[in-house]
Amino acid sequence: MPLSTLAPERPFVAVGDIHGRADLLLDLDRQIAAHCAGWPVVLLGDYIDRGEQSREVLELLMTLSAEGTPPVTCLMGNHERMLLDFLDFPERRGPVWLRNGGLQTLASFGIAPPVGTQADAVALKALRARLADTMGEAMIAWLRARPLFWQSGNIWAVHAGADPDRPIPDQAADTLTWGHADFLRRARPDGHWVAHGHSIVDMPEVRDGRIALDTGAYATGRLTAAAIAAGDVRFFQTGPSR
Structure with missing residues (x-):
């Protein structure tokens, strides 16, 4: 073309x-x-x-x-989508996001990775809660609104x-x-x-x-x-x- x-x-x-x-x-x-x-x-x-x-x-x-x-x-982008999916479904979507660059994003928010296996449900739920609190409602809403x-x-x-x-x-x-x-x-x-x-x-x-x-x-x-x-x-x- x-x-x-x-x-x-x-x-x-x-x-x-x-x-x-x-x-x-x-x-x-x-x-x-x-x-x-x-x-x-x-x-x-x-x-x-x-x-x-x-x-x-x-x-x-x-x-x-x-x-x-x-x-x-x-x-x-798909990485914003993976982060939002982690926030919505931490147990199911967390391991995939963490393996694909999520650890660096956590670090930028001053959050350490989960202790032990990344598939541990308790650790992933706790991680999700801390990330959501640190990001804040305004940032999460901004991400969800991306066209x-x-x-x-x-x-x-x-x-x-x-x-x-x-x-x-x-x-x-x-x-x-x-x-x-x-x-x-x-x-x-x-x-x-x-x-x-x-x-x-x-x-x-x-x-x-x-x-x-x-x-x-x-x-x-x-x-x-x-x-x-x-x-x-x-x-x-x-x-x-x-």
Whole structure:
């Protein structure tokens, strides 16, 4: 799908997975302000886990608003979903979250991991209570309110991917936050583009109607943003390869 088919309503910026790197987010924000001042910004989810500054990232993002200047929209990622699932079902969902970066998020809130096995029901319930108390109702409510997608013209922003054969508003939440088997295999037949994170790439990619922006910031130090305008995509990135 040629870049000439890109047709947002107005230029905007999409930001890839942050994963607990508040330092990189602040660096990238300076670049966005310098090159795309006033453009709407959409963050593609996965603000927490793996990196050491999850709490700081959430506190920063909670100060932003889709009604602000510039307008900023923060989407739901699968790691936010895992945290919320842990809060709702600590015994069943806790072990999966803890194995996938939850320990770093706990540490950012000053909470030690559970003693003994992570599958211990008593320990997981106690851990859930302490985390909920430390996060506070406002932060938890903010996470629950994250939208699953954002649209500008013929470009959709989602966290993980989408079924190419279904309109994005009609897709299941799990598909948009965890991905779809056909998403990376073929382009959508409707001519729409999808900007996404979730699937780590060495460098940001523009191909087959997809704009891939997860460059593994927590491990590589490279947090990526795309400045998307009609027929054009430019990338900004933190780290030594900037």
